[in-house]
Amino acid sequence: MALKLHTWTRVTRIELQNLAVNIGKAAIADINNWPDSGEGRAVKAATERMMRLLDSTLDRSGLDYAFGNLHEVVHELKGIEANSYFRNRISRQRHVEKGGGVRPFDEIVADQIARFNRFVQDNRPTLDNDLGKSEPISDDRSPPTVRRARAGAVEELSRITPGQQAGPLQFEIRDGVLRIKEQTAFAVPEDRDNVAHARRALEDSADALLVALSESNCDPRLIEAVEEIQKIIVSGADVIRLGLVNFTCDHLFIRFAEEIPDVAAARFQGFSMGIGLYVAQFPEWLRFTENAAKADVEADDVNRTLAVGHALIPELRSATGLIDPQVPKSIELILEALRNPNQSSRRALYGAIRTLENLFAKIFAGFGGIIGSVSDGVNAGTKRATSIIVTTGLLVGAAHLAASLSPTAERVVKANWLKHAAELVKNGLKEAE
Numbered sequence: 117m118a119l120k121l122h123t124w125t126r127v128t129r130i131e132l133q134n135l136a137v138n139i140g141k142a143a144i145a146d147i148n149n150w151p152d153s154g155e156g157r158a159v160k161a162a163t164e165r166m167m168r169l170l171d172s173t174l175d176r177s178g179l180d181y182a183f184g185n186l187h188e189v190v191h192e193l194k195g196i197e198a199n200s201y202f203r204n205r206i207s208r209q210r211h212v213e214k215g216g217g218v219r220p221f222d223e224i225v226a227d228q229i230a231r232f233n234r235f236v237q238d239n240r241p242t243l244d245n246d247l248g249k250s251e252p253i254s255d256d257r258s259p260p261t262v263r264r265a266r267a268g269a270v271e272e273l274s275r276i277t278p279g280q281q282a283g284p285l286q287f288e289i290r291d292g293v294l295r296i297k298e299q300t301a302f303a304v305p306e307d308r309d310n311v312a313h314a315r316r317a318l319e320d321s322a323d324a325l326l327v328a329l330s331e332s333n334c335d336p337r338l339i340e341a342v343e344e345i346q347k348i349i350v351s352g353a354d355v356i357r358l359g360l361v362n363f364t365c366d367h368l369f370i371r372f373a374e375e376i377p378d379v380a381a382a383r384f385q386g387f388s389m390g391i392g393l394y395v396a397q398f399p400e401w402l403r404f405t406e407n408a409a410k411a412d413v414e415a416d417d418v419n420r421t422l423a424v425g426h427a428l429i430p431e432l433r434s435a436t437g438l439i440d441p442q443v444p445k446s447i448e449l450i451l452e453a454l455r456n457p458n459q460s461s462r463r464a465l466y467g468a469i470r471t472l473e474n475l476f477a478k479i480f481a482g483f484g485g486i487i488g489s490v491s492d493g494v495n496a497g498t499k500r501a502t503s504i505i506v507t508t509g510l511l512v513g514a515a516h517l518a519a520s521l522s523p524t525a526e527r528v529v530k531a532n533w534l535k536h537a538a539e540l541v542k543n544g545l546k547e548a549e
Contacts, residue, residue, distance in 0.1 A: 124235060125186060129170050132189055135211075135224060136166040139196065142206045142221070151300040153353060155201030162192045162199075190232045191274070197225050198279030198286070204302040204399070233275055273540045276533045277481045282400060283470030284357040284450050287443070287478040294478060295440040299400075301355040307397045314394045315349060321387045322346040328380035335375060337452075338368040344449055345391065356404050357446075359395040360467045362388060363453035408466035411528045418454050418461070421468050424521045425451040428472070431513035438483070438510060447471060466528060469521070473531045476518045480537050483507050508545060515541035 140163035143156055150156025169185045169192075196202050207222035280286040280297065288297040303311040322345060329339050341364050348358045369376070369384055376384070395401040425447060432444040450471050453464035519538035525531040 128186060128232070132166065132186070132193070132228065133170050135193075135228065136163040136170070136189075138211050139163050139202075139206065139221060139225075140167075142209055142211075143202075146205055149205060151201060151302075151353075153298045153300050153351075155199055155300045156205075159196055159199050159202050159206070162196050166192050186232070187271075187274070190229055193225055193229055194279040197222070197229065198281070200282075200299045200301070200400075203282070204300075270544070273480055273537055273544075276536055276540075277477050278531075278533065280474050280477065281470055281529075282356065282404060283474055284354075284360040284467040285446060285471045286474050289478065289482040292438075293440055294438060294443060294482060296442055296446060298351060298353045299356070300353050301398050301400055303397050304399065311394070311397050314390070314397070315352060318349050318387070318390055318394060319346070321383070321390060322349060325380070325383045325387050328377070328383050332377050332380055333375055334380070335368070335372045338365065338372055338376075341365045341368055341449055341452075342387075344446070355395050355398045355401050356467065357450075358391065359401055359404075360453050360464060361449050362391040362395075363464050364449050367453060367455055404467070405463055407529075408463040411462065411466050413462060413465060413528060414524075417469075417524045417528060418465055420521065420524050421465060421472070422451060422454055424517045425468060425472060428475075428513070428517050431510060431517075435507075435510040438507060443475075447475070469525050469529050469531075472521060473525055473529060473534070476514055476521075476534060476537070479510065479514045480518075480541060483511055511541050512545060515539075515545075 140160055143150075143160045143163070147156065166189050169189050203222070207225075208220045210218050211221050211224060212218050280288075282299075286297040286299055287294055289295070322342065326339065326342055326346065329342065341361060345358065345361050345365065348354050348361065365384075366388055369381075369388070373381065429444045429448060432439045432447075433441070450464075450468050454461070454468055515538040518534045519542075522531075522535040522538070525534055
């Protein structure tokens with residue numbers, strides 16, 4: 117069986133090298149269209165990291181080293197797959213594979229990730245035997261069987277956790293802190309001049325609306341929502357988020373209509389209509405609305421999603437040093453759109469669930485490694501122990517809430533991984549006690 121694993125890792129390495137080289141070439145060929153937010157550079161940098169990892173396995177025969185590197189390469193590939201620049205500019209370019217077949221990049225990337233996951237799943241006992249013959253050096257004094265169980269939970273969690281999906285909010289971990297990740301938006305080429313003109317007009321409208329609202333006695337939550345929209349417009353990114361926050365503004369406008377002077381109300385209605393026309397020019401928004409329209413929604417889904425979201429926000433705010441304060445604030449605005457019972461409610465629900473799925477995915481992928489380190493850190497100093505306590509608390513809260521959301525998320529956005537991930541986190545942390 118070791119021969120089979122050696123052969124598989126060698127063949128997979130060659131396929132991934134070919135894929136990394138050609139995605140990198142496609143990104144360089146399109147360098148004039150790289151967005152200022154860095155998504156294009158991120159794709160090229162990811163392909164370079166893939167090549168370094170793959171090159172480092174060339175003269176190393178150990179299965180544990182080769183397989184570990186392939187796991188990291190596939191993780192980079194998941195990041196490329198979720199990258200908005202890749203999705204909009206490169207994903208549908210056709211690529212000639214080693215065997216001579218021609219397919220779009222996005223199909224090949226998805227296939228490589230799926231094949232890797234299937235191989236790991238189908239060969240789990242063999243991999244555990246061949247790759248787990250020696251214990252890593254650790255301060256953890258737990259029995260070897262417990263350490264192996266934790267390591268297995270971390271690996272399985274990494275395997276099943278998806279990349280960031282298209283939705284109102286995506287997240288990233290930068291400098292050890294979970295933050296909102298800007299999603300670059302691309303209009304179709306023939307609409308770009310119109311989009312640029314519309315964005316400038318909306319910026320002016322937002323300024324005038326904020327002045328009118330500030331001179332009224334309206335609820336400050338409406339002003340905060342319009343300020344959020346203004347920031348998104350100026351960034352030129354996050355189109356799906358813009359559309360959803362606009363729903364929130366519509367709801368707040370109806371809720372506080374009696375507090376708003378006629379002049380400000382007229383400005384607001386024109387502004388909201390302008391946002392709707394603006395986002396409709398982007399393929400990302402159109403795909404999002406199409407997916408939301410096809411979602412399988414039940415009567416209690418809104419209440420369940422609101423309950424999970426509102427329970428999660430205090431968990432995020434209490435995770436001092438791990439979560440950017442903008443994260444819970446922006447999630448609150450997305451959740452507020454769920455309170456508007458009109459034709460946009462299906463989109464609001466779909467967007468809120470996708471946002472929570474992305475957040476759970478980033479929490480589990482970014483902080484899940486702590487499962488294997490809880491015992492290690494207990495005697496490693498106050499700072500590290502405190503960090504582990506905060507991270508563990510966040511993971512426990514996220515795991516319970518992910519499990520609660522799972523039935524709705526599985527049906528509405530086809531997120532069938534949440535329950536399993538929540539069980540892995542809860543069982544892994546229980547083993548670490």
